[in-house]
Amino acid sequence: MDDFYRELIIDRYKNPQYRGSLNPADISFEDENPLCGDHIHIDLRVDDEGVIREALFEGRGCAISQASADLLMEKVHGMHVDQVKRLSKQDILEMLGIELGPVRLKCALLSLKVLKAGVYGLGEATDDLVEE
Amino acid sequence: MAEAMAELHPKVALDVYKIREDFPVLGRQVRPGVPLVYLDSTATSQKPASVIEAMNAYYRQHNANIHRGIHVLAEEATAMYEEAREKVKNFIGAASSRQIIFTRNTTEAINLVAYSWGLSQLRRGDLILLTEMEHHSNLVPWYLLAERMDLRVEHVAVTAEGVLDENDFDRKLAMGPRLFAFTHMSNVVGTINPAKTMIAKAHQAGAVTLLDGAQSVPHFRVDVQELDVDFLAFSGHKMCGPTGIGVLYGKRELLENMPPFLGGGDMIKKVTLGAFKPNELPYKFEAGTPAIAEAVGLGAAIDYLNKIGMDVICQHEQGLVRYALERLREVEGLRIFGPSAEKKGGVVSFLVDGVHAHDISQILDQYGIAIRAGHHCAMPLHEKFQVPATARASFYLYTTFEEIDRLVEAIYRVKDIFGV
Numbered sequence: 220m221d222d223f224y225r226e227l228i229i230d231r232y233k234n235p236q237y238r239g240s241l242n243p244a245d246i247s248f249e250d251e252n253p254l255c256g257d258h259i260h261i262d263l264r265v266d267d268e269g270v271i272r273e274a275l276f277e278g279r280g281c282a283i284s285q286a287s288a289d290l291l292m293e294k295v296h297g298m299h300v301d302q303v304k305r306l307s308k309q310d311i312l313e314m315l316g317i318e319l320g321p322v323r324l325k326c327a328l329l330s331l332k333v334l335k336a337g338v339y340g341l342g343e344a345t346d347d348l349v350e351e
Numbered sequence: 352m353a354e355a356m357a358e359l360h361p362k363v364a365l366d367v368y369k370i371r372e373d374f375p376v377l378g379r380q381v382r383p384g385v386p387l388v389y390l391d392s393t394a395t396s397q398k399p400a401s402v403i404e405a406m407n408a409y410y411r412q413h414n415a416n417i418h419r420g421i422h423v424l425a426e427e428a429t430a431m432y433e434e435a436r437e438k439v440k441n442f443i444g445a446a447s448s449r450q451i452i453f454t455r456n457t458t459e460a461i462n463l464v465a466y467s468w469g470l471s472q473l474r475r476g477d478l479i480l481l482t483e484m485e486h487h488s489n490l491v492p493w494y495l496l497a498e499r500m501d502l503r504v505e506h507v508a509v510t511a512e513g514v515l516d517e518n519d520f521d522r523k524l525a526m527g528p529r530l531f532a533f534t535h536m537s538n539v540v541g542t543i544n545p546a547k548t549m550i551a552k553a554h555q556a557g558a559v560t561l562l563d564g565a566q567s568v569p570h571f572r573v574d575v576q577e578l579d580v581d582f583l584a585f586s587g588h589k590m591c592g593p594t595g596i597g598v599l600y601g602k603r604e605l606l607e608n609m610p611p612f613l614g615g616g617d618m619i620k621k622v623t624l625g626a627f628k629p630n631e632l633p634y635k636f637e638a639g640t641p642a643i644a645e646a647v648g649l650g651a652a653i654d655y656l657n658k659i660g661m662d663v664i665c666q667h668e669q670g671l672v673r674y675a676l677e678r679l680r681e682v683e684g685l686r687i688f689g690p691s692a693e694k695k696g697g698v699v700s701f702l703v704d705g706v707h708a709h710d711i712s713q714i715l716d717q718y719g720i721a722i723r724a725g726h727h728c729a730m731p732l733h734e735k736f737q738v739p740a741t742a743r744a745s746f747y748l749y750t751t752f753e754e755i756d757r758l759v760e761a762i763y764r765v766k767d768i769f770g771v
């Protein structure tokens with residue numbers, strides 16, 4: 220019945236592996252979901268080839284938004300920024316392994332939105348970054 | 352344990368199981384084998400069959416545009432629309448149905464006052480007094496106006512308990528506000544404000560008063576003449592009626608002196624090229640084809656509420672909220688926002704330590720329980736409580752004590768899943 224809260228999500232919510240900040244960082248970005256006040260800040264260190272060497276997040280919010288950010292940081296370690304630009308909603312859903320309604324989808328996608336706005340060097344994170 | 356709980360169920364005059372049969376949606380299962388437990392009536396209420404049927408009958412038998420047509424259908428439709436206005440007038444104790452203006456909802460009613468009364472009556476530097484407890488719909492229209500007209504805005508403080516601070520109210524009234532706009536009942540913490548006393552004080556200070564009745568009119572008897580309020584705004588959809596219809600009540604002298612809000616058909620007496628003469632009340636404020644079927648539906652909702660009795664409904668909800676607070680207080684690590692039962696209506700906002708409101712709501716949904724999680728369109732109040740979001744369960748005439756038991760059981764499941 221509680222499939223929705225897979226152990227993985229609760230575990231990464233309670234014991235995040237990639238929580239923290241990088242100072243200095245090559246790329247930093249943050250945003251929030253005004254509906255529920257979820258907040259995500261991401262710091263990245265990128266090498267000369269454009270490969271992400273370190274990725275950490277800080278944030279507060281629901282289990283979905285925080286676990287999603289933690290798993291995403293893990294996923295992008297060693298990834299080229301061009302690959303990050305191609306990450307989509309589908310990648311996040313596969314990573315979480317659950318189905319989400321429209322409201323919770325926003326929670327799950329907040330970290331990807333912040334990450335993509337950061338690597339694109341945009342002034343603002345917008346929803347079209349994570350919609351296909 | 353179960354017996355002790357049963358004793359807490361008070362005996363009330365309202366037969367909740369019989370009432371539930373009037374609401375088709377309450378019989379549904381949200382997933383196979385999982386019945387709906389609807390605890391989100393503060394956002395919008397469910398609708399009894401009589402309301403749905405009244406709107407259907409309007410479209411099946413009578414539909415026509417109102418006020419101008421000279422044929423049977425147009426005359427019937429006009430009569431039905433005006434009859435709904437009469438029902439609203441009686442429901443809130445207004446002197447005349449000319450003081451009942453149909454709008455889309457509470458929000459539009461408040462905007463009407465802001466743009467019509469505010470733009471014509473206020474001057475640069477004037478003070479508007481609001482409270483920290485308001486829904487965004489009684490904040491943002493005034494902020495927009497303040498920006499445009501260079502007005503000052505103050506807010507009556509809310510205490511940690513979740514009630515308005517009386518001393519702060521007196522202090523801010525002494526600053527001489529032109530308008531005091533406030534909610535009758537908080538949609539977040541359920542606090543019922545002593546509107547009659549507050550309106551009298553505001554009048555003494557020379558302010559015009561606007562009462563946001565979105566949460567009060569559906570749940571207890573509100574009499575505009577007894578309150579002596581200048582403006583009252585409320586929505587049909589929170590009182591067993593349809594969406595798309597709301598009401599603005601205003602005192603006659605005020606409404607007469609206000610310029611029209613929206614321009615178009617129906618709101619004019621006469622148009623010549625380049626000029627118009629506005630229609631009489633209430634039509635001056637009802638431009639364009641209104642929500643006729645929705646007005647008919649609201650009329651049917653009022654009939655339904657009257658048949659049950661507002662005092663009986665209020666008493667039932669008081670029993671529910673007392674019971675809910677009692678049961679929720681048992682739960683370790685659960686924080687309840689807002690005052691004790693005797694100061695509030697059927698709304699309980701809470702959080703479980705270590706669990707975000709969204710996660711609470713999501714897990715409750717697995718058990719068919721519909722609550723709301725978020726800031727409930729009252730971000731400033733959440734800032735005050737220093738939480739980004741709360742979980743809110745709210746009750747109405749069709750809510751049962753068993754549903755509150757189900758809520759509490761499911762909250763224990765939330766605690767299990769999150770290991771808190």
Ligand SMILES: Cc1ncc(COP(=O)(O)O)c(C=O)c1O
Pocket residue numbers: 393394456457458459486488489534536537538563565566586728
């Ligand atoms: C206290 C209060 N005021 C105003 C509103 C706005 O009502 P509507 O969205 O119907 O305009 C609400 C609705 O949630 C409310 O609870």
